[in-house]
Amino acid sequence: MxxxxxxxxxxxxxxxxxxxxxxxxxGPLHEQTFTRQPQRPEGMKYFDFVxxxxxxxxxxELVDARSSGRKVVGSFCTFVPEELVLALDGILVGLCAGAExxxxxxxxxxxxxxxxxxKGAFGFALARVCPYLAASDVVVGENTCxxxxxxxxxxxxxxxxxxxxxxxxxxSAEGRALMRAEFKRFGTYLEGLTGKKLTADALKKGIAAVNxxxxxxxxxxxxxxxxxxxxxxxDGLLMNQIYFYDDPARFTGSVAKLCDELELRIKRNEGVxxxxxxxxxxxxxxxxxxxxxxxxxxxxxxxxxxxxxxxxGARGTQALTADTGKTVDELLDAVVDRYLKIDxxxxxxxxxxxxxxxxxxxxxxxxxxxxxxLQFCSPxxxxxxxxxxxxxxxxxxxxxxxxxxGQEDIGQIQTRVExxxxxxxx
Amino acid sequence: xxSAGIDIGSRAIKFVLCEDGxxxxxxxEDTGSDPLTVCRRVLDGLAYNRITSTGYxxxxxxxxxxxxxxxxxxxxxxxxxxALVPGCRTIIDIGGQDSKAISLDAxxxxxxxxxxxxxxxxxxxxxxxxxxxxxxxxxxxxxxARRASRAQKLSSxxxxxxxxxxxxxxxxxxxxxxxxxxxxxxxASRTAALAGGVPVEAPVAFTGGCARNECLVSLISAAxxxxxxxxxxxxxxxxxxxxxxxxxxxx
Numbered sequence: 001m002x003x004x005x006x007x008x009x010x011x012x013x014x015x016x017x018x019x020x021x022x023x024x025x026x027g028p029l030h031e032q033t034f035t036r037q038p039q040r041p042e043g044m045k046y047f048d049f050v051x052x053x054x055x056x057x058x059x060x061e062l063v064d065a066r067s068s069g070r071k072v073v074g075s076f077c078t079f080v081p082e083e084l085v086l087a088l089d090g091i092l093v094g095l096c097a098g099a100e101x102x103x104x105x106x107x108x109x110x111x112x113x114x115x116x117x118x119k120g121a122f123g124f125a126l127a128r129v130c131p132y133l134a135a136s137d138v139v140v141g142e143n144t145c146x147x148x149x150x151x152x153x154x155x156x157x158x159x160x161x162x163x164x165x166x167x168x169x170x171x172s173a174e175g176r177a178l179m180r181a182e183f184k185r186f187g188t189y190l191e192g193l194t195g196k197k198l199t200a201d202a203l204k205k206g207i208a209a210v211n212x213x214x215x216x217x218x219x220x221x222x223x224x225x226x227x228x229x230x231x232x233x234x235d236g237l238l239m240n241q242i243y244f245y246d247d248p249a250r251f252t253g254s255v256a257k258l259c260d261e262l263e264l265r266i267k268r269n270e271g272v273x274x275x276x277x278x279x280x281x282x283x284x285x286x287x288x289x290x291x292x293x294x295x296x297x298x299x300x301x302x303x304x305x306x307x308x309x310x311x312x313g314a315r316g317t318q319a320l321t322a323d324t325g326k327t328v329d330e331l332l333d334a335v336v337d338r339y340l341k342i343d344x345x346x347x348x349x350x351x352x353x354x355x356x357x358x359x360x361x362x363x364x365x366x367x368x369x370x371x372x373x374l375q376f377c378s379p380x381x382x383x384x385x386x387x388x389x390x391x392x393x394x395x396x397x398x399x400x401x402x403x404x405x406g407q408e409d410i411g412q413i414q415t416r417v418e419x420x421x422x423x424x425x426x
Numbered sequence: 427x428x429s430a431g432i433d434i435g436s437r438a439i440k441f442v443l444c445e446d447g448x449x450x451x452x453x454x455e456d457t458g459s460d461p462l463t464v465c466r467r468v469l470d471g472l473a474y475n476r477i478t479s480t481g482y483x484x485x486x487x488x489x490x491x492x493x494x495x496x497x498x499x500x501x502x503x504x505x506x507x508x509a510l511v512p513g514c515r516t517i518i519d520i521g522g523q524d525s526k527a528i529s530l531d532a533x534x535x536x537x538x539x540x541x542x543x544x545x546x547x548x549x550x551x552x553x554x555x556x557x558x559x560x561x562x563x564x565x566x567x568x569x570x571a572r573r574a575s576r577a578q579k580l581s582s583x584x585x586x587x588x589x590x591x592x593x594x595x596x597x598x599x600x601x602x603x604x605x606x607x608x609x610x611x612x613x614a615s616r617t618a619a620l621a622g623g624v625p626v627e628a629p630v631a632f633t634g635g636c637a638r639n640e641c642l643v644s645l646i647s648a649a650x651x652x653x654x655x656x657x658x659x660x661x662x663x664x665x666x667x668x669x670x671x672x673x674x675x676x677x
Contacts, residue, residue, distance in 0.1 A: 392538070402543070411482055412524070416541055419500035423536050 005056045008063060012134035019129045022101060023055060026290055033292045037232050037299075039272045041265070043258030044235050050242050054289070055131050058245060062135040065091055071194050074136030076121060077144055078286075078316040078342065079167055083335050084187050086248070087206035088194040094244030095139065096130035097121040098288030100405040109154050115376040116404040117288065118147045125158050132245070133159065138193060140186075143167050144346045145379050163189060171340055171347055180336045187332065203331045207323045209248045216255040217243065217317040223262045224306045225364045228271025229279070230262040233305020234295050240313045241289045278303040278424040281366035283357050284384065285374040286311035294372055294401060297414050303421045306364040309357050310372070315343055318356075345379035353383070354390050361396055367424045368397040370417070375404045397423055430474040431668025433502065434461050434483025437522030437550060438635060440665040441468045447673050452662050457483075462490060476675070478502075478668035482523075497671055499664055500528055500539050505674075506667030507631045508534035510657040515627035518617060518646060518654070519663075520636035522550045525617060529624035540623035547583045548616035550636045555585050556609040559592045560602050571610045571641045574603035580612050588612075607641075614645035621650055631655045633663040 009019060030051050034044075050058065062072050071090045073080070076097055085092040097120040106114075106122035124130040133139065141152035141164045156162040166182050168175030187198050196202075220239065223230060239255060246254075265271065280303045282295065287310065295305055309315055321338040325331035343353035361369055369391055373381040384400050391398040399420040403409055428450075433440040439461060443451040453468050461483045469477075478495040479487040480502040488494045499519075507514050508530070517528040525548045529538040546552050557567035578600050582588045588609070595605055613636075630652045636642055637660035647654045657663055 397538075412541070415482075415498055415500070415524070416539075419498035419536065419539060422498055422501045423539075426535065 003056060005060065008060060009131060012131055013128060014131060014134055015128040018127045022129045027052070029290055033296050034234060034238065037234065037272065040235065041231055041258055041261050043254070043261045046254045047238055047242055050246055051238065054245060059131040059135055061247065062091060062093065066135065066137070071137045072135050074132055074139045076148070077142045078311045079142050079144065079339060079344070080140045080165070081183055081186065081335050081339060082210045083203065083206040083321060084183065084190055084198070086209050087198055087202040088190045088196045090190060090194060093132045093136070094288065095121065095132050095136070096124040098291040101129060102127035110151065113376050115147055115374045117286070117374060118151045120405065122151070122155065122158070125155070137161065138163050140165055144344065145377065147376070167346070169346055169348055176336060176340055179340060180332070183332060183336055198328055200326060200328050200331060203328055204323055207321045207331065207335070211320045211323065212252045213243065213248050214317045214320055216252050216259065219259050220255055221307060221314060223259055223266065226266045226271070227279070227365055228269070228273060228275040228277070229304045229306060230265040230271050232272045233299055234292060236305065237287060237292065237295055237308055237312070240308060240316070243317070273304045278368070278421050279306045279364065279366045280304070281307045281309060281357065281361050281364060281369045282372055283309040283369055283387065284372035285377055285380045287372070288312060291405060293405070293410070294370070294403070294413065297410065297417050298370065301414065301418045301421045303424070306366050307360050309353070309360055314360060318342065345383045350383065354387050357387065357391065358394060358396065368399065368420060370420070371398060371400045373400065373402040375402050427673060428474040429669045429672035430472070430477040431665040431670070431672060432465065432468070432477060432479050432487065433499070433665040433668060434465065434479060434481040434487055435521050436482050438661065439464050439468060440662045442662050442665040442669045443472065443474060444669040444673055447670065449666065452659065452665070454661055461486065476672045478672045480664050480668050495672060495675065497668065499524070500526060500536055502664040502667035502671065503633055504528055504530055504534065504536050504667065505670050506663035507633060507657070509666065509670055510663065511629060511631045511655045514629050514631045514655070516621070516624070516630040518621060518630065518632045519634040520549060520617065521634040525549050525620060527621040527624045529626070538624040540620055542620060546585045548613050548620070552585050552613065553609065553636065553639070555589055556592060559589045560605060562606065567606055568639050568641050570603045571606040574601070574607035576604055577607040577611050578604035580608045583612060583616060610641050610645050613642060614649040617646050618649035626650065626652065628652055629655050631657065633657060633660045635661045
């Protein structure tokens with residue numbers, strides 16, 4: 001970052017010293033993990049730039065948008081309907097939760113056996129090092145897992161403005177009705193926050209912008225089916241992570257440009273690893289920035305990740321919102337229908353994810369699946385057992401990795417991953 | 427063709443030298459705090475065509491012996507066992523800080539494996555810590571466990587908690603032998619649970635440093651309801667697998 005953003009960070013109320021310490025780790029980690037990869041597409045430069053300015057230029061954009069009257073909505077989850085936020089001229093951003101920070105502080109509020117993502121969110125908030133949180137007019141807490149649900153009861157006192165959205169646990173008619181009511185209530189809340197009216201036209205525009213973003217990710221996802229793979233799994237993940245931060249239109253354009261480049265690569269039979277490199281699909285818990293731990297190990301072990309069946313990945317971008325409705329109510333129905341399709345482990349039963357994983361593995365030519373579980377994330381950790389059994393039964397080798405943001409188990413994970421890659425090689 | 431294999435484990439470094447697939451030499455040394463020096467000492471003056479490394483120090487080894495091939499412990503153990511226990515379908519391997527259950531297909535290829543979590547429960551290190559807490563040497567610890575007529579059940583599987591549990595049991599006057607047996611039983615049941623994560627088929631082999639512990643062999647066998655085949659030198663099986671890998675790769 002060449003510009004001095006310190007006055008802006010100070011204005012936002014960040015703890016400059018702690019924030020410097022964070023950036024001092026984040027920058028080199030990004031550089032080490034990403035820039036040394038072989039044969040990177042040119043188009044990744046944009047995403048590296050976004051990453052290098054993730055606490056700088058993008059925050060400045062948010063601050064500028066706010067001074068022009070727009071509202072910033074912060075979220076920790078893919079269930080928060082971006083269509084509604086955009087329809088009311090708001091900006092939706094993902095909040096920091098992908099690293100360990102101020103864990104001892106967080107543990108004053110949370111039991112030690114809380115998942116790393118929730119602890120991370122608390123740590124970033126308590127240490128005042130997340131500029132996205134500081135730039136948000138409202139933080140949406142969504143009742144997904146127990147950890148988050150109960151965590152938000154405490155988190156509400158740590159942030160100026162927390163809005164809690166309830167979510168169903170079943171995909172039943174009653175569950176749908178609950179989500180419909182909650183999305184409607186959220187729309188009304190946003191109207192109050194922005195002073196704008198939710199109209200059918202505005203909602204259509206919101207739907208179009210989010211669908212465009214999702215569609216281009218679907219296009220990218222399909223291109224990753226090529227062997228040799230035109231892009232690394234780390235880069236694929238990085239784009240899925242930036243999906244949550246960047247300006248939607250600019251992001252869509254940049255991914256499209258990268259896809260053009262990848263198409264040329266595929267035509268020329270070029271890739272980031274030789275043809276026949278073992279191909280792996282990752283499934284399970286989300287990996288928020290800068291959680292690159294497992295993918296880095298996998299690709300260092302000589303395999304290539306071809307997809308992420310995750311909230312930060314295909315689960316988050318799956319399915320488009322129908323835009324054929326004429327009224328706000330009809331369009332809202334379509335938004336609800338789309339979000340109800342998300343294969344989140346909070347649903348019971350959650351029958352579709354294993355089908356989705358199998359279909360993705362087939363489409364992407366993945367020979368094996370690694371199920372990534374965050375320690376103490378009961379929904380995904382419990383689901384991992386049946387998913388693993390079913391995959392093995394279908395002849396798809398599966399490996400379960402349960403871990404957190406710590407670095408001390410890297411050696412053990414490396415051993416498992418290398419042995420798994422050997423197994424895929426046969 | 428002389429092919430070598432080295433297994434740099436958390437507690438011991440194991441080396442096997444083969445000539446045309448036949449073992450002609452083997453060494454076991456404590457890893458200590460400077461594994462590279464131990465490796466140099468082990469390899470000093472030995473002539474071999476190629477070498478393969480495994481174990482926790484496998485990548486470190488390659489940094490200093492760039493010509494080395496690197497394979498995972500799982501593959502190494504599988505290769506070694508296949509040579510020693512023909513037709514083996516399941517392997518239990520317990521080393522210093524890892525325990526593994528590996529299922530092999532009919533041709534000896536790894537078809538599924540599970541490993542312990544990052545903690546040392548159920549590993550050699552756990553046994554060592556408990557022996558120390560009970561003021562036994564390794565040999566005394568095993569002998570005491572075999573003498574015991576009943577086991578003092580340990581409720582904690584965490585090495586740290588188990589250690590304090592043992593200390594408080596001592597304070598309450600519990601028999602040391604019974605605690606020694608209790609520690610062994612807790613590892614056996616944990617190992618059987620770990621093996622539940624893979625399809626278990628006979629013959630089942632038990633390898634790694636802990637397979638030298640006869641008490642553990644009989645308890646795990648009972649817990650898994652399978653006879654266990656323990657190779658003559660269970661600690662060097664992975665190193666042997668490396669040497670055989672080297673030979674098979676023909677380099």
